[in-house]
Amino acid sequence: MEMFQISIIVGIVLLILEMFTITYIFLGMSIGSFVVAGVQFLFDGLSFNRDLMIFAVVSSVAILLIRKIFMKHSDQNKMIEDDVNQY
Numbered sequence: 249m250e251m252f253q254i255s256i257i258v259g260i261v262l263l264i265l266e267m268f269t270i271t272y273i274f275l276g277m278s279i280g281s282f283v284v285a286g287v288q289f290l291f292d293g294l295s296f297n298r299d300l301m302i303f304a305v306v307s308s309v310a311i312l313l314i315r316k317i318f319m320k321h322s323d324q325n326k327m328i329e330d331d332v333n334q335y
Contacts, residue, residue, distance in 0.1 A: 251294040255285035272314045280307030 259281035266274035280303045287302055288294060 250288075252285040252288035255281050255288055255299075259285060272318060273311060276309075276311030276314055277303075277307045279310040280304070 259278045262274045262278035262281055266272070266278060283306045284299050284303050288299065
């Protein structure tokens with residue numbers, strides 16, 4: 249089995265895990281794994297440092313973008329003026 253195939257399987261497992269948790273964290277990691285699989289396919293093989301760096305950067309950016317895209321409109325405009333002791 250090729251390394252990019254293993255990365256695709258890991259991406260699918262992370263995608264399934266996301267469906268059970270609904271937190272959008274594993275979705276970003278799944279996107280990162282699919283990008284790593286594409287890079288491994290294009291550049292023919294495993295380079296641990298390269299793949300780890302691509303996975304970390306793409307996953308972080310994907311998580312931030314997904315959080316920004318799927319944030320509720322009411323969450324974006326919420327002011328933090330409420331005090332715990334305020335009735």
